[in-house]
Amino acid sequence: xxxxxxxxxxxxxxxxxxxxxxxxxxxxxxxxxxxxxxxxxxxxxxxxxxxxxxxxxxxxxxxxxxxxxxxxxxxxxxxxxxxxxxxxxxxxxxxxxxxxxxxxxxxxxxxxxxxxxxxxxxxxxxxxxxxxxxxx
Amino acid sequence: xxxxxxxxxxxxxxxxxxxxxxxxxxxxxxxxxxxxxxxxxxxxxxxxxxxxxxxxxxxxxxxxxxxxxxxxxxxxxxxxxxxxxxxxxxxxxxxxxxxxxxxxxxxxxxxxxxxxxxxxxxxxxxxxxxxxxxxxxxxxxxxxxxxxxxxxxxxxxxxxxxxxxxxxxxxxxxxxxxxxxxx
Numbered sequence: 001x002x003x004x005x006x007x008x009x010x011x012x013x014x015x016x017x018x019x020x021x022x023x024x025x026x027x028x029x030x031x032x033x034x035x036x037x038x039x040x041x042x043x044x045x046x047x048x049x050x051x052x053x054x055x056x057x058x059x060x061x062x063x064x065x066x067x068x069x070x071x072x073x074x075x076x077x078x079x080x081x082x083x084x085x086x087x088x089x090x091x092x093x094x095x096x097x098x099x100x101x102x103x104x105x106x107x108x109x110x111x112x113x114x115x116x117x118x119x120x121x122x123x124x125x126x127x128x129x130x131x132x133x134x135x136x
Numbered sequence: 137x138x139x140x141x142x143x144x145x146x147x148x149x150x151x152x153x154x155x156x157x158x159x160x161x162x163x164x165x166x167x168x169x170x171x172x173x174x175x176x177x178x179x180x181x182x183x184x185x186x187x188x189x190x191x192x193x194x195x196x197x198x199x200x201x202x203x204x205x206x207x208x209x210x211x212x213x214x215x216x217x218x219x220x221x222x223x224x225x226x227x228x229x230x231x232x233x234x235x236x237x238x239x240x241x242x243x244x245x246x247x248x249x250x251x252x253x254x255x256x257x258x259x260x261x262x263x264x265x266x267x268x269x270x271x272x273x274x275x276x277x278x279x280x281x282x283x284x285x286x287x288x289x290x291x292x293x294x295x296x297x298x299x300x301x302x303x304x305x306x307x308x309x310x311x312x313x314x315x316x317x318x319x
Contacts (some may be wrong), residue, residue: 070304071304105295106308
């Protein structure tokens with residue numbers, strides 16, 4: 001079991017690559033890796049587990065889209081959003097829809113670091129910025 | 137006198153003798169008195185008049201010296217008075233010069249201090265103006281912020297009440313279309 005931080009990072013990256021097949025994270029492999037790390041209980045296994053978890057979190061965030069809307073979206077709208085996300089970011093995007101009345105109107109889509117914000121709240125925030133208000 | 141008497145001719149000797157007898161002249165007695173008188177004169181001259189005269193001469197010399205000294209002192213006094221006047225005039229001139237220099241220095245100092253005070257006052261005024269401008273800007277920004285908050289809250293409240301289902305759908309469509317364009 002590696003001991004130094006760089007060794008831990010390299011090992012975690014190797015294990016993570018083994019879990020990714022055809023640019024898709026294999027959840028079974030990831031679970032198996034984590035169970036093996038926990039079973040081993042060698043020196044530095046907690047650090048290795050933390051690094052592996054961090055890589056998994058980044059990968060999951062890349063393929064997870066959060067869609068917030070002021071009112072519940074219709075089925076065809078949800079379908080069109082999923083299609084649009086898969087066309088833009090590839091297959092296997094996990095879309096999570098939620099209702100947030102604070103947005104007042106419109107929808108907000110966030111995937112990884114990309115944001116598509118057409119909400120009234122976002123426009124009010126922009127208007128507040130012009131008045132010198134940091135958050136509306 | 138005795139010689140004069142002896143020189144009288146013999147024919148007139150009798151008359152002189154007669155006159156002397158008439159006035160009661162006793163020749164031996166007269167001669168003795170004359171000798172006594174001469175001795176007295178000699179003694180007076182020797183022991184009285186001479187010392188007195190010497191003393192008088194010394195007094196006269198002392199008086200002359202005193203007079204000379206007085207003249208000398210008077211001259212020295214006059215010279216001292218002249219010197220004093222000259223010194224007083226010089227001192228007066230120096231004092232006048234010093235006073236004039238003091239006046240000039242005071243005027244320069246007053247001018248310098250005045251300029252300094254004016255400079256300080258200008259700086260204070262400039263700082264006050266700057267502070268007033270900053271305060272004005274801060275108040276404007278605060279007012280703008282307060283107005284902005286009111287506008288945003290009012291807009292949010294009104295928009296929340298006025299948005300219909302069609303508006304919600306239309307707004308969602310706009311975002312979906314922008315996602316489609318990005319794809």
